[in-house]
Amino acid sequence: MSYRSAFRADLFAGQTHIVTGGGSGIGRCCAHELAALGANVILIGRNIERLESTQAEIIADGGKASYYSVDIRQEADVRDTVAKIVADHGQIHGLVNNAGGQFPAPLLKISKNGWDAVVSSNLTGGFLMAREVMNQSMREKGGSIVNIIADMWRGMPSMGHSGAARAGMLSFTETAAVEWASYGVRVNAVAPGFIASSGMDSYGDEFANHVIPQMRGTIPSSRMGDEDEISSVITFLLSPAASYTTGACICVDGGSSLNTKLFGLKEHDRMPEQKAFHRAVKPMAVQRMMKK
Numbered sequence: 001m002s003y004r005s006a007f008r009a010d011l012f013a014g015q016t017h018i019v020t021g022g023g024s025g026i027g028r029c030c031a032h033e034l035a036a037l038g039a040n041v042i043l044i045g046r047n048i049e050r051l052e053s054t055q056a057e058i059i060a061d062g063g064k065a066s067y068y069s070v071d072i073r074q075e076a077d078v079r080d081t082v083a084k085i086v087a088d089h090g091q092i093h094g095l096v097n098n099a100g101g102q103f104p105a106p107l108l109k110i111s112k113n114g115w116d117a118v119v120s121s122n123l124t125g126g127f128l129m130a131r132e133v134m135n136q137s138m139r140e141k142g143g144s145i146v147n148i149i150a151d152m153w154r155g156m157p158s159m160g161h162s163g164a165a166r167a168g169m170l171s172f173t174e175t176a177a178v179e180w181a182s183y184g185v186r187v188n189a190v191a192p193g194f195i196a197s198s199g200m201d202s203y204g205d206e207f208a209n210h211v212i213p214q215m216r217g218t219i220p221s222s223r224m225g226d227e228d229e230i231s232s233v234i235t236f237l238l239s240p241a242a243s244y245t246t247g248a249c250i251c252v253d254g255g256s257s258l259n260t261k262l263f264g265l266k267e268h269d270r271m272p273e274q275k276a277f278h279r280a281v282k283p284m285a286v287q288r289m290m291k292k
């Protein structure tokens with residue numbers, strides 16, 4: 001097995017874990033790590049080629065993997081796919097709700113369809129997967145769910161649809177942790193910062209050449225994270241080492257969520273009319289404080 005995990009090699013032996021978005025990026029990396037630790041890994045995504053290729057890599061490494069192609073936004077398809085997985089593999093021990101994505105755009109440029117596409121990918125889809133896995137396996141037999149969210153703690157400028165969905169996913173995580181604790185099911189979240197994943201490459205040259213260098217300057221650790229640095233925290237949360245941890249969110253972001261915001265006030269400073277409006281409605285004392 002070529003994946004060198006920090007965890008014990010038989011940690012998940014005899015267990016089945018689902019990784020949504022397992023055909024690429026963080027999900028693919030996590031699927032490799034879980035398989036290296038003995039899990040039977042179920043990959044979920046839409047693009048069959050990528051799923052097939054990750055499955056082949058894992059099998060070539062001596063691990064166990066299968067894939068099921070499904071759009072996690074389609075309720076009936078999710079229900080039927082989970083039923084097939086349970087029929088084929090039996091108990092589901094872990095679910096990594098990792099599938100998702102968004103496009104960079106300021107709020108004012110996001111159409112209703114664009115908003116819905118992102119919210120359904122990053123919030124509704126994760127809910128559907130968790131509900132079906134719970135109803136069809138974990139409710140009877142227990143398990144662990146890990147939801148991947150994002151660094152949305154101070155909003156998510158230029159990805160506001162995603163920020164709203166991820167904040168919702170955090171709330172879902174907390175509610176599910178409480179409601180499902182008595183079934184022996186733990187539900188936690190991981191909030192990655194800026195991770196050098198294949199997904200991050202999908203935003204084009206402008207993003208790669210301008211946004212990423214600007215983002216990098218805001219990270220206290222002075223670098224982007226790697227996929228395996230997210231995978232190891234997911235693995236911890238799935239494992240018995242986290243047996244008393246539920247409803248938690250671990251930020252894996254090199255400190256970026258503690259640092260100043262990504263974007264300064266340059267745009268605002270270029271808008272004298274709006275500035276004049278704010279000044280006019282503020283009490284004199286506040287204006288004086290602002291001038292200092």
Ligand SMILES: CCCCCCCCC/C=C/C(=O)SCCNC(=O)CCNC(=O)[C@H](O)C(C)(C)COP(=O)(O)OP(=O)(O)OC[C@H]1O[C@@H](n2cnc3c(N)ncnc32)[C@H](O)[C@@H]1OP(=O)(O)O
Nearest residue numbers: 100101102103104111113114117118121158199200202211
């Ligand atoms: C910057 C600083 C950040 C700074 C902050 C940076 C932090 C980064 C942190 C996160 C990093 C990552 O997640 S890394 C990578 C994760 N992976 C990705 O994001 C992969 C790319 N994303 C996807 O494929 C997404 O799933 C998604 C965008 C929702 C595509 O879903 P669909 O295929 O269902 O969407 P479509 O059917 O094509 O389109 C549905 C609607 O969305 C609109 N739409 C789709 N792409 C659009 C686009 N680029 N611009 C405008 N609108 C778009 C379409 O026009 C449609 O609306 P109408 O025209 O009105 O009908």
Ligand SMILES: NC(=O)C1=CN([C@@H]2O[C@H](COP(=O)(O)OP(=O)(O)OC[C@H]3O[C@@H](n4cnc5c(N)ncnc54)[C@H](OP(=O)(O)O)[C@@H]3O)[C@@H](O)[C@H]2O)C=CC1
Nearest residue numbers: 021024025026045046047071072099100150194195197199
């Ligand atoms: N990289 C980063 O810096 C950060 C990433 N994240 C989040 O982490 C997760 C993994 O991202 P990353 O690996 O970087 O990016 P990728 O784009 O490589 O991974 C996203 C995966 O989700 C799958 N997916 C997307 N939509 C659906 C859908 N509707 N149904 C089923 N599968 C779907 C995609 O597969 P397919 O297209 O085949 O369906 C793909 O494999 C995402 O949720 C991402 O937004 C969060 C914060 C930061």
